[in-house]
Amino acid sequence: MKRIILPFLLSASVSVTAQDFSYQRPPDDIAKLVEAPLTPTVFLSHDNAWIMLLDKSDYPSIEELSRPELRIAGLRINPENFGPSRPNYMIGMKLKKLSDNTDYTIKNLPSPLLISNASFSPDSKKVAFLQNNADKIELWVVDIATLTASKITDRKISDVVGTPYSWLTDSQHILFAAVPADQKSMPQKSRVPAGPVIEENLGKKAPNRTYQDLLKSPYDEALFEYYATSELVLKNIGGEEKVISAGIHTGASLSPDNNLILVKKLHKPFSYLVPFNRFPQRVQVIDRSGALVKEVIDIPLTDNIPNGFNAVQVGPRGHAWRADKPATLFWIEAQDGGDPKVKVDTRDKVFEWNAPFTTTPAELVSTQLRYAGVTWGNDNVAWIYEFWWNDRKEKVVQLNPSTKAKKVIVEKSSEDAYNDPGNVVTAPNQYGRYVMLIQDNQVFLSGDGASPEGDLPFLDKLDLNTGKKTRLWRCQAPYYEFMIDLVDPKKITFVTSRESQTENPNIFLRTANSGKLTKLTNFPHPYPQIKDVKKQVLKYKREDGVDLTADLYLPPGYKKEDGPLPTLFWAYPEEFKSKGNAGQVKGSQYTFTKISSGSPIFWVTRGYAILNNATIPIVGEGEEEPNDTYVKQLVASAKAAIDYGASLGVVDPKRVGVGGHSYGAFMTANLLAHSDLFKAGIARSGAYNRTLTPFGFQSEERTYWEAPDIYHQMSPFTYADKIKEPILLIHGEADNNSGTFPMQTERFYNAIKGHGGTARYVLLPYESHGYRAKESIMHMLWEMDRMLETYVKPTEELKAVIPGK
Secondary structure (H helix, E strand, O other): OOOOOOHHHHHHHOOOOOOOOOOOOOOHHHHHHHOOOOOOEEEEOOOOOEEEEEEEOOOOOHHHHOOOOEEEOOEEEEOOOOEEOOOOOEEEEEEEEOOOOEEEEOEOOOOOOOEEEEEEOOOOOEEEEEEEOOOOEEEEEEEOOOOEEEEOOOOOEOOOOOOOEEEOOOOOEEEEEEOOOOOOOOOOOOOOOOOOOOOOOOOOOOOOOOOOOOOOOHHHHHHHHHHHOEEEEEEEOOOOEEEEEEEEEEEEEEOOOOOEEEEEEEOOOOOOOOOHHHOOEEEEEEEOOOOEEEEEEEEOOOOOOOOOOOOOOOOEEEEEEOOOOOOEEEEEEEOOOOOOOOOOOOOEEEEEEEOOOOOOOEEEEEEOOEEEEEEEEEOOEEEEEEEEOOOOEEEEEEEOOOOOOEEEEEEEEOOOOOOOOOEEOEEEOOOOOEEEOEEOOEEEEEEOOOOOOOOOOEEEEEEOOOOOEEEEEEOOOOOEEEEEEEEEOOOOEEEEEEEOOOOOOEEEEEEOOOOOEEEOOOOOOOOHHHOOOEEEEEEEEOOOOOEEEEEEEEOOOOOHHHOOEEEEEEEOOEEEOOHHHHOOOOOOOOOOOOOOOOOOHHHHHHOOEEEEEEOOEEEOOOOOOHHHHHHHHHHHHHHHHHHHHHHOOOEEEEEEEEEEEOHHHHHHHHHHHHOOOOOEEEEEOOOOOHHHOOOOEOOEOOOOOOOHHHHHHOOHHHHHHHOOOOEEEEEEOOOOOOOOOHHHHHHHHHHHHHOOOOEEEEEEOOOOOOOOOHHHHHHHHHHHHHHHHHHHOOOHHHHOOOOOO
16 A cells, blocks of 8 residues: 655654744645635715725735734834734725716726725715825825825825824815824834833732733833824815824824814823733813813823723723714713722713813713713713623613613623614714614614524614614525615615625615615625535534534535535634523524635535534523533533534534634634544634633633632643644744733643644744735645544545554
8 A cells, every 4th residue: 555644644653843844735625715706895985875895905925924013012013104014905996876886997096006994085075095005104085076086195194003094074174193294213222221121019909911012121112102103184185284283192083063183192101011002191182273172181001900801990981072962072980990899889970071171071871880882862862881791781771961861771681692682773963973863763773683593684663762663674584684774764775785605795775665676786706616515504402401503514516325524613612691592593594605714614625514603602600600611511512513413414423623713722622632522623823721811811700819720620731631632733923812822832732742642833924813824824724634634534545654543
C-alpha cells in the first residue's frame, strides 16, 4: 500500500520544532466559495426615495495587513492616514430611484474608490462619504441632482476616535474632525527611559476585565495624544470652513436645532489599565462659532467601576440631546453608587436641562432597573428601556415627558424571544432626528417574530392609549422576509429584504394587504455550485428536557439511502436563567445559505453533514448560576445533537468533528476534555485558562476569588492531560479581543504537547480576533480541511499511516 505522509501527521507521533510553512490554498470546492462575488450593501435615503448600493471590497492581502498599525489605548490606528487600521471599505457606489426602479451611475468618484462612513444628507439630496487614501482621509459629497461627486475640503480627516463627520439639518453644512493644521512632528521614542513605569492603588477597589492594546508608557501617552487630537471644523459645502474646537474629541453632536454642539474631550491623567473611553472626559456645550456656552461636567477616570454586568460609573453619564426638542440635554445618574449589589428601589434617574442652561437640571424619570436607553417621540410620549442582568428582566416604560406620567407597556425576560413585541419604527422629525413614527396616536412595531415555527418577521400597529396591537403584515413561508423601512405609513408600503433557501436576499417594495410586491434589486446567486444544498432546522431534546435546535446541511444530491455521513458540529454556547426560554426556536429554516469566511458550511461540498448553530444553552435557574453545571450541560447538548442526527440516518456518530470560534473554541476544548463524542476538534481564537480572565468572562460576572472552583472546572487547560483526540488550534497573532490573547492558545498547546496529546498550533501573522487577509483565510480553511479529512473522514489509505488507527 502506498504510504501518504502529510505535514500534520508528523506531529501526531513525534515532537516537532517550529516550522515555517508557506500559505496554503484549500481544495477548489472550498476556495471558489471564498472567491464568490459579494452582495452589495444597501442604504435607504431619509425620504425613502433613493437606495444607495455599495459594493464591498474583497479580502485584503497579507501585505495590506502587514502595513504599519499602532495599538494603543484600546485602539488600532493606521498611522499613515489617521484612521482606523483594517476597516472594511466599499469599492463601488451607485444609486437607485424607487419611483422608476432605475440604477444611476455617479460621475467623478475617486479612483481607486475606498469608501467608509457613507450617509445621506437630511434632505436626501446629497451623499457624503470618506475616501480612504494611503496617506490621508478625504471628505467627499455626491450631488444627487447632477450625480457628480466632489471633494469638499483640503483638510485631512481624523477618524481615530469619535465621529468623523455629521450633517447639519440644513444639508448645506457638515461638521467634521480634521487632523490639526499646525500639528507638530510625531513624538520620537527615547532609547533611554526617564524612569520606571509605576502604577499605584491606595485601597480603592478597581476590578477590570482583561483588556488589550493599552497604554504602557509615557511615550505611548504622547503617541495617543498625537494621533487622537483633532480639530472640529464647521464647513459650508459651498465655501467657508471654520475651526471651532480642538482636543481629543470622543463626541461632537449637534443640538436638533443645530445652534449648539455637545463636545466630549478626553484629558489626562490617562490610564494603563483601561481603554480610552474610560479616560477623564470633559463635557461642554459650545456654539457654532466655538464659544463656550456651558461647562457641563468633568468626568474623572472611570477605572473603579464595581464588578458586574449592571455596574456603571458613579455620577452623571451618557450625556446627549433629546431628539424631540430644539436644545435639551439629558443624562443618567446611578442611585446605587453604580453597584448592582446595593439594594435600592431606584437604580437610575434621568435628568434633563434646557438651553441656555441657566436653571437647575430637572428630574425627568426614575427607573426601577438599570437604564438601558430611550426612544423619543414628542412632548407627550417617549419609551424608556430598563434592564437587570441577574434575573434577565427587561421593561419598556411609556413616559409622558410633559406630565411625567408613566406606565409599563412591556415587562418580560430578555431571553423570551416569543413574546418580544419588536422595535418601535422611527422616522425623521422637523429636526432631522429619528423619533417614534406616530400616526393617529399609534406607533408601528417591527420584530423578528420568533415562534416555535422559527422567525417570522412582522409589522404591527400599537395604540398608545389602549395598548391594543393590530397585525399589519407577517412573513410567509417558504420565505424569510423582514422590513427595512416604512415608506408610506398610510398605505402601509414598506421596503423589505426577502430570501429563501434557494434565492439570494434582494430588496423589495411591498404594500400590506394588497399582495403588491416590486423587486428593486436583482442580486444573483453568489455560489450556484451549492444551490441544491439541503437545509433543515432540527428540533430535539436534551436529557434534562430542554428543547434544542440545529441547522442541518446536507450535500447536493444526498439521499438517505446513501448512508450516514461524516459530520462537522459547530456551535457557540449561550447562558440562560430559564429552561423554557433556553429551548425557544430562533432563526429560520427559510434563510438563504450565506457562507462567511469562518463558516463550517464549506464542508458540505466535501461530503459532510453540517450541524451548524447547534444550540447549547447553559441554564441556571433561581439561585443557581448557569456555569455551576457548565460541563454537564455542554456534553449533554452535544450528545443530544449527535444522537438525533444519527436517528435520522444522516450523521455517523463515529465520525463527528467539533469546532468553534472564540467562546466556541473554548467549548470545543472542553468537549474533547470531558467526552468521547468526537474524533477531532477545531478551536479558533479561544481562551482556555479562566484564571487568566479573573474578573469575569463571557456571561460570568463572578470573579475568580468568588468562584475559584467554577474557574478551574470550566478551564480546559486544567484537563489538558485528558485531551486524547486530535485538536487544531488557530489564533490570530494580533488578537485584541478581551481575554483571548494568543498566550491562551500557546500555553494550552504546550500543556497538551507536554502530556503527549495530538495537537497543531497555527499562529496567523497580523491577524486579530477575526481573520481578514485572503492568504490567512485560505490557509485556515486548508488547515481545517486537512484536520477533518485526516481524522474525521479518513480514507482506507490514510488510516494506515495515522497512529492508533
